[in-house]
Amino acid sequence: MSTSVLFDAPGPRTIARHRIYTVISLVALAALVAFAVWTMYDAGQLEYALWEPFVTPEYIQYILTDGLLKTLEMAFFSIIFAVVFGLAFGIAKLSDHEWVRRPAWLVVEFFRAVPVLLLMVFAFYLLAIGDGPLSSFWCVVIALTLYNGAVLAEVFRAGINAVPAGQGEAAYAIGMRKSQVMSAVLLPQGVKIMLPTIISQMVVVLKDTSLGYYILAPGLTAVGKPIYLEFGNQVPTAIVITAIYVAVNLVLTWIATVLQKRLVGEKKLLDVPMVGEAHAGGSATAP
Amino acid sequence: MQAVFANFDEYLKAFGLTIGLFVVSGIGALVWGTILAVFRVGPVSILNKAAALYVILFRNTPLLMIFIFMAIAMPVLGYNFKFVEDFEIAGYNVSAFFFRSCVALTLYTSAFVCEALRSGVNAVPLGQAEAGRAIGLTFGQSMREIVLPQATRAVIPPMTSVLIALLKNTSVAAAFGMAEATATMRALTNDNADQRIGIFLAFAIGYIVLVEVVSLSSYVVERKVKVAR
Secondary structure (H helix, E strand, O other): OOOOOOOOOOOHHHHHHHHHHHHHHHHHHHHHHHHHHHHHHHOOOOOHHHHHHHHOHHHHHHHHHHHHHHHHHHHHHHHHHHHHHHHHHHHHHOOOOHHHHHHHHHHHHHHHHOOHHHHHHHHHHHHHOOOOOOOHHHHHHHHHHHHHHHHHHHHHHHHHHHOOHHHHHHHHHOOOOHHHHHHHHHHHHHHHHHHHHHHHHHHHHHHHHHHHHHHOOOOHHHHHHHHHHHHOOHHHHHHHHHHHHHHHHHHHHHHHHHHHHHHHOOOOOOOOOOOOOHHHOOOOOOO | OHHHHHOHHHHHHHHHHHHHHHHHHHHHHHHHHHHHHHHHHOOOHHHHHHHHHHHHHHHOOOHHHHHHHHHHHHHHOOOOOHHHHHOEEOOEEOOHHHHHHHHHHHHHHHHHHHHHHHHHHHOOOHHHHHHHHHOOOOHHHHHHHHHHHHHHHHHHHHHHHHHHHHHHHHHHHHHHOOOOHHHHHHHHHHHOHHHHHHHHHHHHHHHHHHHHHHHHHHHHHHHHHOOOO
């Protein structure tokens, strides 16, 4: 605790007091857990019959293929398209031409400020309902692409700006053209800085695929419904599905941390300006 | 667009509900998130770990799953939150749906509030507090005069992001029986499929206005508390 900004290293009396706090909070936490378990037991949600689907191979297969796999597919396509979208608009926002920069700024700000669920519903009514050409699966992908692409555009812009200015100047000095400077000098160095942020964004994408529930898309959230309607095991289903989401997200977070350490060192994550900050004159870039 | 203007009172009511969800769960998340942050940076290590676990769990869970917990799993456990409908605030009954949505949004957002606050406290250089102690300030004084003022300034930008995310996240309540902006947009689009683009733009602009209000007010606050360093 000696490294905390809040406290000095505790003395003997404080240590004794902390011990009392520890005991009290342990009792309180244990009581909380016990209460939760007891409530579940009381409502009959701990009976083996309700948990059985999650150890039955057919249901495991159903959850994994119709649920997890679909969710991962949606997240995969969304992040790939979002990276392309973000790259295009991130570079467009850095353009020297005002007629490129302004519309790109407008598009990015628009999609960052609109809730992703609103986009999803719109894509659903525009492209899927009736005899629309796309399934709700792709509506989820489109909505997530637009939202996360706009977020990534900001990440790319900040990442490219974070490359030391001398790099670009040196490249111009040896006679490279603008596109060459971008593709051969700035982007390769910028991507290294951006990669951890992009992977953290994948956690957001994965979580947001669950919103497809509202427009009848497949996915991990959607597979829960038939299971709890059949077995009446709402609580076990919610716990199991949530646990899968958390596990996948923790793996992604772990990868992001490892990459962060490998590529960037212990420096803090890329500093990306938030929605609506641009007009305030704040063009925050990484240190 | 005509459909929106024809139902303009509905449009306003929908955004009123969105604002209501935002304000109530925003206050809830700030309170609960602050309590969590106190646990998280406090001296009791078991509470540190408990708060860290809470943050990890809720940050990695989709908001929709928390809504499913509140709206589908809790009633099975005997908590349907119907009791809130007995209360009356200024002539309005609070619906169980509203209460549930606010609880779900609060539980989810407080994890992010906790992290924002923690990063604010961590942004205060260690030397500042040490210097405070060296000149003999008590814990309360060094908190009041040195740590908290600097932490507050560092907290405003991430906190604004959290609140903007919360504002957009209120749309998830649409899937659980709240007739807020996104649900109303869906209903209007359903009835007027030929005007879907105009309806979408009208509701998108509504959200953008709200987001801009939040970010502008944070900008004003930031300007107010800013000091030269």
